[in-house]
Amino acid sequence: MMWTEKYRMKSIDGFFGNEKERHIVIDWLSHWVKGSKPLLMMGPPGTGKTSFVKSLAKYFDYDLVELNASDLRNKSNLEALILPLLINSSLFGKKLMLFLDEIDGISGRDDYGGLSFLAVVLKDADIPIIMASNSKNQKMKDVLKSSKIVTFLPLTPFASYLLIKYILNRESKILDQDTIIKIIRDARGDARGLINGLQMIIEGTIEGYSKIGSEYEIEESISKFFTFENINETKQMLLNSVLQFSTPKFGYSQEERSRDFLNALYNSIVSNHKNISDEKLANLLHCLSEVDLFVNRIYENRNWRLLKYSNDILLTKLFKTSRNLGIKYSQYSIPFPLIGTIFMRGQSLRPLRNALSKQFHTSTSTVGLFCLSYFLQVIKNGKFGVLDFNSNEDDKINEIIVKEKLRA
Amino acid sequence: MEKQQKPLVSDIMWVEKYRPTRLDQVINQKEIVKGLENLLKKPNELPHLLFTGSAGVGKTTMAICLARQLLGENWKRDTLELNASDERGIKMVRERVKEFASIMKLSINQQADERPFKIIILDEADEMTSEAQTALRRIIEDSAKTTRFVFICNYLSHIIEPIQSRCVIFRFSKVSEDEVVEYLKNICKNEGVKVDDKALHKIYEQTNGDMRHSINILQAASASGNVSVQQVQNAIGISGRSKISEIIDLAIDSKFNDSRLKLLELLNVYGVSETDFLRYANEEIYKRDLENPYEVSTILAEYDYRLANGAHPEIQLAAFLAQLGRLNLKSRKK
Missing domain, CATH: 3.40.50.300 (P-loop containing nucleotide triphosphate hydrolases)
Structure with a gap:
């Protein structure tokens, strides 16, 4: 049995972490009466939401009816499933509890009407309803409004430590302190990640396990990509690499950015531009742009199965042309002091650009092209004090202007 | 207060x-x-x-x-x-x-x-x-x-x-030079600014009848109460729009990294959109004395398409600048 199932907590008092939150849940259920608000458990994966609900049902002797993201949850499906439960609950003999897992996964498209139906049902339920969700989103606002919310936090390092100790004890194993700390750090409070990491190390099936790519691993992969002689070897290396394809267009986190394969290649290529001929540089970037096109198509159409070809396409386009150019890994495409000023000034000017776009009845981009610098020039030329932008950010914007005036 | x-x-x-x-x-x-x-x-x-x-x-x-x-x-x-x-x-x-x-x-x-x-x-x-x-x-x-x-x-x-x-x-039709000049003169009269006819002509030449741009240039150039061709020229130079001209020049000169830095500044500090950059970059291409501007424009069109359909806007625009640098356009001028 995989360890994440083996060590799924089964008894209500066997959990690690989120003690206060679990108390709130127990408290809610023991005081539950018809008309009570349903309970919504928020929290990242691996904080024990699902396991806890299951043990809770067992302890309080409820029959648990569970729906999760694998079930189609559009309006008519939910209606068919839930309404009979709510209306005839007393006929089942045993007490019923409804558990809707992963409600943030209720899709707007395929589960049409599901959430709004839920919001209605929740208001006046005959049985306790518990929901679980990893995140909040706009679609859920009605559900949020009519629920009691309890937020589960990632396991603290201490709780993580206790969990590891517990498992080690059960397995009759010992582990050095450094490895334990590494596991705790890498799992970042995800109990499942913690258990997986532990299993990999103890059972030794996979050596050098790593969940989250470190700077070193990214650097190593990119360096290998540009220096390996053999294309097959490179492909094998990429399969085990922490690098991933992603797209900033849909917004991405710091972690995604650091692992973004195309971004890492791009930064490495352009920061080595001095050693690459114009012809080669144009060629490399052109090939990169082609792969970029392919990756975005996958994202836009959600054709994830096509992602497996990305490495092949990348190698076909980029491998030959990028041999022997001495390209080294670089995290930033520009020396940091330079990019720092560009991005910081850009950030700080944003409220001014937005205010001018309202004032001048035009888009922020047009402001940048035809208004912003003229406006700043006029302000520098004239002797104006504090200006009225007719905005609730007036103070902030005037501060920005003072700063800009001080720029040479 | x-x-x-x-x-x-x-x-x-x-x-x-x-x-x-x-x-x-x-x-x-x-x-x-x-x-x-x-x-x-x-x-x-x-x-x-x-x-x-x-x-x-x-x-x-x-x-x-x-x-x-x-x-x-x-x-x-x-x-x-x-x-x-x-x-x-x-x-x-x-x-x-x-x-x-x-x-x-x-x-x-x-x-x-x-x-x-x-x-x-x-x-x-x-x-x-x-x-x-x-x-x-x-x-x-x-x-x-x-x-x-x-x-x-x-x-x-x-x-x-x-x-x-x-x-x-x-x-809407384009605003003619006479109409622009007349309007700008009226403003100058009201504001007590002296203006040179040549300066007004220069403004029109630059803006091609865009009133918003014309008036902004006029005002930025009027600090001394006197608008000359030189002051108009200086004012034009500070706009985000003229940055695009510089970026294209640098790229054509195969100064890839300089043009890329300026582009990043345009996008981040000025807040100009990537599509607007390419749109005015295309205008710039026809302003230059290139042997075959259509060739360059075709390349630009390709990258405009890729910008809309690609994942990393910065990669697409950098690739475009690198293409300009490879063409060796300078030595192939008419």
């Missing part, structure tokens, strides 16, 4: 100070002014409008004049101005337009012959995704009793047919 003492930005900046507030103050587009004034005589029969034409010819100005004249004092409250190039998706239509269009249906008992009392100005509507435009179709019809739409765009062909067919279309 001395709240009343704060000068309004719209009083300081000439481009706003001298923006016409009534249709009859608009200097050009006489036919359109006449047409709109006629339509305003029967406000309850006013159709939806679609203004198309190049930048700075008075499309937004006329839409605002119309709103003022139709709605009177409270025009600001009852007008929703949206710029689709800043919010272009279907979310904008659903959240902002739909909400604005539906709130008022409840607020007032509608008489059959009552005039429309809300105006939605959708600027740069050609930047809207077609999904968003499609979502508008029903809203336009459902709110027809109370709301009038004014669509504004540069390229009529980017507006989907169903929206075009729901609007009366006005095509």
